Every structure is written in structure tokens, then in C-alpha cells.
Amino acid sequence: MSAVLRQIGREKLLLAGLLLLGCLALVGLLGPLVTDTSLAEIGTTRARLPPDAAHLLGTDTQGRDVLAALVAALPQTLKIGLLAGLLGLGVGGLLGLLAGYLRGLSDVVIRTTADVVMTIPAIAVLVLVATNVRTMTVGLMAVIVAGLAWMYPTRAIRAQTLSLRELTYIDMARLNGIGGLRLVMTELLPNLAPYFAASFVTAVSTAMLATVGLEALGLGPQNQLTLGMMLYWAQYYGAVLRGMWWWWLPPVAAIALIFIGLLAVSAGMDRLLNARTRQDG
Amino acid sequence: MAGYILRRFALMLLVVFLAITINFLLPRAMPGDPVELQLEQLSAGGGQTGDIQATAAAMRTRMGLDQPLWRQYLIYLGHVARLDLGVSVAHYPERVADEIRAGLPWTIGLLGLATLISFGLGTLLGGLLAWPGSGRLTRMIGVPVIMLSAVPYFILGIVLLAVFGIAWPIFPVAGAYPFSYFPQADWRTVELIAWHGMLPALSIVLASLGTWAIAMRGMVVGVLGEDYITLARAKGLGPRRVFFAYGLRNALLPQVTQLALTLSHVVSGAILVEVIFAYPGIGYRLYQAIQAKDVFVIQGIVLLLSVSIALATFLLDLVYPLIDPRIRIAQE
Numbered sequence: 001m002s003a004v005l006r007q008i009g010r011e012k013l014l015l016a017g018l019l020l021l022g023c024l025a026l027v028g029l030l031g032p033l034v035t036d037t038s039l040a041e042i043g044t045t046r047a048r049l050p051p052d053a054a055h056l057l058g059t060d061t062q063g064r065d066v067l068a069a070l071v072a073a074l075p076q077t078l079k080i081g082l083l084a085g086l087l088g089l090g091v092g093g094l095l096g097l098l099a100g101y102l103r104g105l106s107d108v109v110i111r112t113t114a115d116v117v118m119t120i121p122a123i124a125v126l127v128l129v130a131t132n133v134r135t136m137t138v139g140l141m142a143v144i145v146a147g148l149a150w151m152y153p154t155r156a157i158r159a160q161t162l163s164l165r166e167l168t169y170i171d172m173a174r175l176n177g178i179g180g181l182r183l184v185m186t187e188l189l190p191n192l193a194p195y196f197a198a199s200f201v202t203a204v205s206t207a208m209l210a211t212v213g214l215e216a217l218g219l220g221p222q223n224q225l226t227l228g229m230m231l232y233w234a235q236y237y238g239a240v241l242r243g244m245w246w247w248w249l250p251p252v253a254a255i256a257l258i259f260i261g262l263l264a265v266s267a268g269m270d271r272l273l274n275a276r277t278r279q280d281g
Numbered sequence: 282m283a284g285y286i287l288r289r290f291a292l293m294l295l296v297v298f299l300a301i302t303i304n305f306l307l308p309r310a311m312p313g314d315p316v317e318l319q320l321e322q323l324s325a326g327g328g329q330t331g332d333i334q335a336t337a338a339a340m341r342t343r344m345g346l347d348q349p350l351w352r353q354y355l356i357y358l359g360h361v362a363r364l365d366l367g368v369s370v371a372h373y374p375e376r377v378a379d380e381i382r383a384g385l386p387w388t389i390g391l392l393g394l395a396t397l398i399s400f401g402l403g404t405l406l407g408g409l410l411a412w413p414g415s416g417r418l419t420r421m422i423g424v425p426v427i428m429l430s431a432v433p434y435f436i437l438g439i440v441l442l443a444v445f446g447i448a449w450p451i452f453p454v455a456g457a458y459p460f461s462y463f464p465q466a467d468w469r470t471v472e473l474i475a476w477h478g479m480l481p482a483l484s485i486v487l488a489s490l491g492t493w494a495i496a497m498r499g500m501v502v503g504v505l506g507e508d509y510i511t512l513a514r515a516k517g518l519g520p521r522r523v524f525f526a527y528g529l530r531n532a533l534l535p536q537v538t539q540l541a542l543t544l545s546h547v548v549s550g551a552i553l554v555e556v557i558f559a560y561p562g563i564g565y566r567l568y569q570a571i572q573a574k575d576v577f578v579i580q581g582i583v584l585l586l587s588v589s590i591a592l593a594t595f596l597l598d599l600v601y602p603l604i605d606p607r608i609r610i611a612q613e
Contacts, residue, residue, distance in 0.1 A: 119296050123549035124583040256432045263431035
């Protein structure tokens with residue numbers, strides 16, 4: 001265990017990414033304790049004020065305090081990403097495990113489905129689903145984007161399961177009379193754990209990208225605040241064209257930081273996994 | 282080879298069929314009367330003008346709601362086959378197909394040019410990043426470019442718009458040409474269009490450059506470890522020659538494979554860039570249709586996106602074996 005931790009400690013990119021995401025999560029968790037998030041409601045402040053001592057990030061056209069809105073939106077966006085990532089990983093991981101372990105027809109069906117869904121542009125399907133939903137909520141949003149975040153985990157876990165099941169220790173376990181579910185749980189899953197972790201990061205990134213895109217198109221939760229909805233309203237009321245930088249810059253910066261953090265974590269994890277395979281081989 | 286083409290073709294047909302079926306089923310699978318639901322949303326959005334009962338009746342006949350489901354499906358397939366995608370509810374009686382036809386050239390132009398530029402530049406940058414002989418400057422460019430590739434295209438678009446459109450107004454902030462200008466077939470028009478397309482194209486190029494660079498870097502690192510590179514070095518060829526003629530060239534072909542894999546990602550990203558710059562392509566029209574709850578336009582554009590990406594992927598699949606014999610052999 002400590003060897004694994006030491007390995008993680010050496011991967012600076014991974015650490016930097018985790019640190020960045022951790023800080024953002026902390027702001028999302030602790031922010032509401034130090035800022036008055038009731039100011040994030042429409043019409044609670046005077047509209048269109050540039051930043052000053054009372055409103056550190058100014059106010060928007062609808063009379064929200066931008067800092068309060070940011071603090072209220074951040075945890076919601078992280079929630080969508082985490083929820084959708086977990087759902088995508090759960091479904092995708094299970095399918096990948098099934099395809100890789102059972103092989104044969106189930107493998108062909110699962111692989112083809114994943115390939116086909118990958119070819120259909122995510123945004124197209126999401127737009128269709130989202131336009132047909134009556135009221136969008138943060139939870140529903142997570143479920144919808146998860147519907148397109150399972151393919152990468154499926155492919156990654158399938159490939160790893162396929163190569164793992166050829167290894168001698170699996171044969172040993174099988175010869176010892178361990179079979180079926182028990183073999184998967186005790187021998188396969190623990191060795192797949194790092195790939196599950198890597199797939200989780202990919203699933204969260206995919207889901208986040210889809211979420212922010214849908215929200216920017218105006219298909220997000222209209223009555224709840226997320227980073228994407230903040231951007232949507234900023235775009236809707238022409239914040240950029242009016243030069244109200246304090247309105248659009250905070251959500252833009254927050255979204256950019258989230259994605260840069262996710263990229264760093266996933267790149268760091270790739271390097272870690274490659275280092276492991278190099279050592280094993 | 283024939284088997285390969287056939288398999289790819291079948292996959293494309295499957296995707297197209299699925300896209301059409303999803304388009305057909307989704308509005309009908311939602312609880313409640315689809316026409317009532319759509320009209321409700323339409324009037325809530327303020328998009329409804331004219332006789333609402335006539336609209337409802339027209340929509341009902343069009344969707345064939347009094348018929349059994351399989352009959353409705355056949356009717357729908359017939360419409361799609363004749364490229365009859367219905368009429369815009371918000372801009373009645375404009376036809377959806379015409380709306381799409383008006384937007385398509387803008388999207389193809391913007392997306393095509395931006396993708397070509399970023400593919401070229403990104404591939405070169407990726408190659409240089411992998412080459413041990415490239416200087417410090419290249420490596421310094423690499424980091425921010427790769428960081429930018431993590432950020433959604435339109436986020437970058439907003440920043441570029443604010444910096445080069447508002448704070449430092451060099452480029453126009455909206456449209457594909459001045460709104461009061463009537464485009465003609467002359468140089469002035471070309472200049473205006475190029476000038477207006479600069480910021481949207483730049484957003485796409487900057488945001489996707491890193492994706493190509495990362496992929497190419499990995500490819501070149503792999504190629505540089507091959508025996509033929511060692512042989513080329515042993516023959517006494519200069520490092521530059523080895524890199525360009527042996528390293529880059531062999532890594533370039535698999536890089537083209539990346540194009541197909543990222544195509545749907547690029548299109549999804551470009552849609553939102555159009556929204557930010559009010560660029561009159563498919564993406565901006567989709568945004569406007571969503572604002573106006575204009576169902577048939579939304580469905581038409583979504584269908585077009587899915588089908589055209591399936592087609593493009595199929596065409597790229599056909600091209601690889603021609604340019605890269607390794608794929609041809611692997612298939613056999």
C-alpha cells in the first residue's frame with residue numbers, strides 16, 4: 001500500500017490535478033458557510049454593479065450577487081459531474097467486465113453498441129432528450145449525461161479484463177476451483193481497480209463537458225444555479241458585449257480550472273498506469 | 282478488403298437507422314400528448330404566433346398520431362427519405378430543410394478550415410514535442426497548448442470575444458459578415474467573411490490544437506523506438522532527415538485515424554462556438570430553435586448532425602487502408 005502511495009507521490013502532474021480539484025471542492029463545500037448564498041437569488045441586490053467592497057464580484061443584470069451565485073453554483077456542477085461519472089463508471093465498468101470476461105456474443109453486442117453510440121454526436125442525442133423533458137433538475141441532468149459517459153469505461157475495462165484473464169494467476173485460481181462471480185470479485189476486480197479509477201476520471205470529464213454544453217445551449221436546469229447556467233444567463237443577457245467581465249469571468253475561470261484539473265489527473269494517472277505495466281513487464 | 286468495407290458500411294447504416302429511430306421515438310415516448318406538450322412549451326416560450334388550433338391539427342396529421350405506431354414510423358421514414366423535415370413552428374411556414382441548407386455552408390466552411398489548420402499545426406507541434414532535438418521554446422509552447430485543449434471550445438471563445446472583440450476591438454463580435462451588407466461574389470465579400478470568421482475559427486483552432494499534439498507526440502515517441510529509425514541513424518543520416526523523413530512520416534498515418542475518432546467531439550464543440558459569436562451556421566440555428574422551442578428544426582438539425590458524422594466516419598474508414606497499408610494488412 002505504501003509503495004502505491006509513494007508511486008502516486010512521485011507523479012507530480014497527478015498530485016497537482018488532485019490538489020486543484022480538491023481546492024475547488026473545498027470552495028464548493030465551505031463557500032456557503034462564509035458567503036450569503038441567499039444573494040444568489042434573482043432580485044436580491046441592485047443589478048449591474050461592478051465589483052466593490054460589498055459585492056466582491058459585482059452583481060448581474062438579474063440582481064444576483066455574482067460571488068454568491070458562483071459559490072452556490074460550484075457544488076451543483078461538481079455534483080452533476082460526480083453523479084454522472086459514478087453512473088457512467090458503474091454501467092460502463094459492468095458492461096466492460098461482462099464483455100471481457102464472457103467474451104463471445106455478449107462481447108460482440110456490447111462492443112458494437114459502445115462503438116455505435118460513440119459515433120453518434122453526444123450533443124445531438126442530449127439535445128433531443130433534454131428538449132423532451134418538461135422540467136430539468138440537477139439530478140435528472142446527471143442521469144441524462146451519464147447516458148453518454150459509459151462507453152470509454154466500457155472499452156477500457158473490457159481491454160484490461162481481456163488481458164488479465166490470460167494471466168497465469170487467474171488460471172491458478174481457476175484450477176483451484178474458484179469460478180464465476182467469486183473469481184471476478186477476488187481476483188479480477190482488485191487488479192482492475194487502477195483502471196476503474198482512470199475510467200472514472202474520463203467518465204467525469206465526458207459528463208462535465210456534455211453538461212456544460214447543454215447548459216450553454218439553454219437546456220440546463222432553468223431554476224437551479226450551476227456554472228453552466230451562470231454562463232447561459234451571462235450569454236443570454238450579453239454580459240460579454242456589455243463589458244461586464246465580473247459576470248462572465250468567474251464561471252469561465254471556474255469551468256476552465258475544473259477541466260484543467262481533470263486533464264492533469266487523467267494524464268498523471270495514465271503515466272502511473274504505464275509505469276506499472278513497464279515494471280510488471 | 283471487401284469484408285472490411287461491408288462491415289464499416291453496415292455500421293454506418295446501423296448508426297443512421299438508430300439516429301432516425303431515436304428521433305422518431307423520443308417525442309412519442311414522453312408521457313402525455315406530444316402535440317399538446319410541444320404547443321404548451323411553445324406558448325410558454327412566447328414563440329407561438331397565429332392560429333394555435335390549426336397548428337395543432339397540422340402537427341397531428343404530420344405525425345400521423347391517429348395511426349398505429351408502425352404506420353407512424355413508416356410515414357416518418359418516408360418523410361426523412363424525401364428530405365422533408367417539416368416546417369419551422371416559430372418561423373412558419375419556412376421549411377426546416379431550407380433553414381438547414383442556409384446554415385450548412387457556414388458551418389462546413391468554419392469547421393472545415395479550422396479543423397484543417399489545427400490538425401496541421403497540432404500534428405507538427407506534437408511531432409516536435411516528441412523529437413529530442415527540438416528546442417526549449419517548443420516545449421514551452423507545448424504546455425499551455427495542451428492545457429487549452431482541456432477547456433471546452435466555447436469557453437475559449439468567450440475569452441477571445443472579450444479580449445479581441447470588446448476590450449481591444451480588432452475583430453467583429455458577431456455574424457459572418459456585417460448585418461447590413463449584402464454578400465456578393467467579389468473580393469470584398471471574401472475579405473469580410475474571413476475577417477468575421479477569424480475569432481470563431483481561432484477558438485476552435487486553439488482549443489483543439491493540443492488534442493492533435495498529444496496524439497501525435499505519443500505516435501512519434503513510439504515510431505522513434507522502431508528498428509528502422511536505428512538503421513537510418515546507423516546509415517549516418519542527419520538527425521533532421523531521420524526525424525522528418527522517417528519519424529514524422531510514419532507517425533502521420535495513424536494520426537489520420539484520430540480524425541474520425543474526434544470528429545463528433547469537434548462538431549459538438551463547434552456548435553457552441555457558433556452560439557457565442559452568433560455565427561449563422563447550424564449550431565447557432567440549433568440554439569435559436571431551442572430558445573423558440575421549435576421542435577421540428579431541433580429534430581432536423583439533430584438528425585443532420587448524426588447522419589453526417591456517420592457518413593464522414595465511414596468515408597474516413599474507407600480512406601485509411603488506401604493511405605496506410607498496415608491497416609489493410611491488419612484487416613486481412
